[in-house]
Amino acid sequence: MPLTGVVEFVGREVELQNLDQLLQENKQAITERSRSIAIAAIAGMGGVGKTELALQYAIQQRETYTGGICWLLPKSGGIGIQIVQFARTHLDLKPPEDFDIIAQVQYCWRRWREGEVLLVLDDVSDYEEIQPYLPPSSSRFKVLMTTRQYFGGVKQLSLEVLQPEAALDLLKSLLPETPSRVERELAVANQLCEWLGYLPLGLELVGRYLARKRDLSLTEMLRRLKNKRLDERSLSKSKSEGNMTAQRGVLAAFELSWLELEAEDQQLGCLLSLFAAAPIPWNLVEQCLPEEDEEDLEDIRDDKLLNLHLLQRKDEGVYQLHPLLREFFQYKLTGLEQAEEFRRSLCRVMVALAKDIPQDPILEQIKNVTLCIPHLAEVANNLIQYLSDDDLIWAFVGNAWFYNGQGLYDQAEPWFVQCLEVSKKRLGSEHPSVATSLNNLAKLYESQGKYSEAEPLYSQALTLWRQLLGSEHPSVATSLNNLAGLYKSQGRYSKAEPLYIQALALRRQLLGSEHPDVATSLNNLALLHKSQGRYSEAEPLYIQALALYHQLLGEEHPLVALGLNNLALLYYCQGKYSEAEPLFIQALVLYRQLLGEEHPSVATSLNNLAGLYYSQGKYSEAEPLFIQALALDHQLLGSEHPSVATSLNNLAAFYESQSRYSEAEPLYIQALDIFERRLGINHPNTVTVRGNLAYLRDSLTSEQ
Incomplete structure (x- = not known):
């Protein structure tokens, strides 16, 4: 949740109660009808305090929502993506990657932490855009939105400007002197609140302005505000919101704060307005002003922009402009020399x-x-x-x-x-x-298995690079390598080999023999030879690639793990199990260390080690690894990826070897279906699985 910058939350006690009641009524309606979710919106004009009311509600009800409070900003990017990222980061959920974004979001909702859950969507401008991503019909989910719009069919709490007495209380809380200037000039204080349209944001700005200028009377403050005449085009979107008195007041307050800023303060505010309407990591701001002293920038931020309530602190090292202030600073930016x-x-x-x-x-x-x-x-x-x-x-x-x-x-x-x-x-x-x-x-x-769509693009890229850069350029070598990799994935080995050879020769010529790209080309050519059963040609290439990776990248690098895995796989195919096993184990340990437990390369490594144990007759060790690999592939790559089909085929073969035919057959069928649709009916992988399935069925017929 964002941090609250409020000194004293006043004048909204009734609204807090009404908001809780609104969500509870919706919850009861769900229980009775079982067809909707508890959803409510805080609606009102800019600067009226919608976000602060939602924040105060969340703070008060924190213990109620044991399933968590998820606070998101729709204007910061796709709301579906934000939900998935939140679930991955805070709940350790991993939705299948082949699901579309809506399906991934629903996957997360179904597996959300137990308990009451509050989803806050701050500053929603289009309800239809967020509706597909809302939680399922369940009484434990509540959705709270803030918005400047009216959404038909959504229960709304219309947040108006403060009542005169509450506005006066807010002003007093910002000026806690004894005796209070507010009490000394009570009539003028009321006029000041009225002139500001009882808008919380305007009152905050003016109150903080007065707090810094202890000798300034409220009478003089009111005179200064009335003398301000700001071109309101920067906030033209707010003109239809129904309270122009409040808008004029807050604009005048912005202008007074602007005039109080030094030139460098104004420039920083304008720079901040160029960022998106989202939380801003402060290190990005510092990088935009490399000539400025970091401490000087922090002083402007803390002593001026934060102190004047022109900037909000969202988290440690993270800040954000209020949307109205962002528009104000963008307007001022148009006249700035910088x-x-x-x-x-x-x-x-x-x-x-x-x-x-x-x-x-x-x-x-x-x-x-x-x-x-x-x-x-x-x-x-x-x-x-x-x-x-x-x-x-x-x-x-x-x-x-x-x-x-x-x-x-x-x-x-x-x-x-x-x-x-x-x-x-x-x-x-x-x-x-x-x-x-x-x-x-x-x-x-290609990563999605859409080979027919990838091929013409790779071909165009290669043609264009040759045309523009000549035949001897690293980009041409990369393009040759990529197109060859696609052909290999399709089982078109005769087309892949000359391209791999050209890429390797070109990289050696242009980059020298000791370069990571050369190691990659050696590795890829070895992979092709292994796929063709040309083991004696593959081995020295794998060894060279691994040695180069070690030499150039150090002991702890994903490409070193890849080299270990590939060499181990070659030894496994040759029946050299004692040489393969330590390499498989090293690769798995390295992948887990560098990439974490949940990564496609870890799944591949588990699958390979399981295959080795299976071939050695270590069935009790092999089976859990096969199952882990398949589950991880499903989770990370989705159910339609060729790697999933490979895992299905391997587990099916394991079951078949133990005469567990009823478990093996459906796995073969699934694998064959994926390979046929993704790789085509004549791909070597497809042919292999089709043969496995036919042999299994022949075995079943013979037994019967």
């Missing part, structure tokens, strides 16, 4: 961050950048004109890799598609960034 510089600086910082997001981020890396993603999306959606041609694709690629690494393919695909479209539009169809975009989109499709 506006262009700030926009380019933000773009520079976010591009650098995007470049640091790996293609396959692990959970820790995902956590580290999650708060940054809305701001990266803000750059991609609204500031691409300030990106250089060289940096253009990174705002899109960073977002795509963030989602792709979590298996959220439906969320990654639009970013890859948009990247390709934007690149073509600005750079033309014949540009290296277009080739990169084609390659990235193809890789996404």
Whole structure:
């Protein structure tokens, strides 16, 4: 939950009671009708205190919601993605990756922690956008929204401005001097509250202003406010909200606070307004102003923006502008000399961050950048004109890799598609960034098993790179390698081999013999030879690749684990079980250490070790590993991935060897169905499983 900045919460006691009653009534309605969820909305104009009321309710009822309080910001990005990320981070849930985002969200709701649950959706502008992601019909779930809109069919608590007496109490709480200035100028204090339209945000700003200026009378304060005439275009969206007196008052209060800021304070506020309407990690702000002293920036933040109530502290090192203040600062930014510089600086910082997001981020890396993603999306959606041609694709690629690494393919695909479209539009169809975009989109499709969609994109990328960069370039080698990998996955070995050989030769020529990409090419060519049964040719390539990975990357790296696993698999295929086992175990330990317990590579490693134990007759050791591998593949890759089919086939073969035919047959059928649909009826894997199933059925017929 966000942190509360309220000194004393006054004037909303009745609303708190009404809100709790509203949710309880809805809960009772669920119990009686069993067809809806307990949902309520706090509705009202900007600055009226909707978020604070929701926060105070959540704080008061914290012990009631033993199943947890999930506080989300719909405007920070897709609400479905936020729910899944919350469940993964705080509840350790892992929805299947082949599910679409709605199905993943429903998976999380079904497995949510026991107890009453409160879901708070702060600042909802479109109910239809969030409705598909709401919890299922259950009396233990309650949904609380804050909104400036009216949603038909949703129980709403209309939050109005404060009553005059409550407004006066709020002003008094902000000016706790004895004797109180409010009491000394009571009539003027009432006029001041009225002029501010009894709006909490305006009262907070003015109260804090007066608290700093102890010698300023309320009479003079009111005069200053009335003299302010701010162009209201920056808050034009608020004009239809029904209380222009309050809006004029709060605008004047903003303007007074603005005038109290020094130039550098104003500049920082304007820079903050360029970020998305979401929590802002402070280190991003510091990176945007590399020439500024960090302590000076902290002083401006703490002594000015926070002290003037112009900025909210959301968490340790995380801050956010109120939406109205963000619009106000954006309006002021239009007249700022540094506006262009700030926009380019933000773009520079976010591009650098995007470049640091790996293609396959692990959970820790995902956590580290999650708060940054809305701001990266803000750059991609609204500031691409300030990106250089060289940096253009990174705002899109960073977002795509963030989602792709979590298996959220439906969320990654639009970013890859948009990247390709934007690149073509600005750079033309014949540009290296277009080739990169084609390659990235193809890789996404390949990871989903959509080989027919991936192939033409890989081919286009290769043609374009050759045309633009010549035949001797590292990008051409990468493209050759990727296309070869696709052919290998399809069982088209004769087409894959010459491309792998070309890629290896080119990488050696351009990068030297001691480079990670050369090791990868050696490894990939060895994989192909092993798939063809050419074990004597594969072994020296595997050994060279592993030695290079060790030498270049150190002992603890995922590629070292990959090299160990692949060499072990070769020995296993040759019946060299005593040589394979320690390598399989080393690979599994390393994968778990580097990638965590829940990663596709861990599942593959478990599966391989299980196969080894099975071949050695260690059935009691093999079976639990086969089952773990299958469960992990299902969880991480979804039920339609070829790796799941491989795990199904392996477990089925294990059951068959123990004459557990009734358990084996349905697993073979599932595996065959996946392989036929994903890889085609003539793929070697498909042919193998079809043969296994036929042999099983022949065995059953013979026994009968």
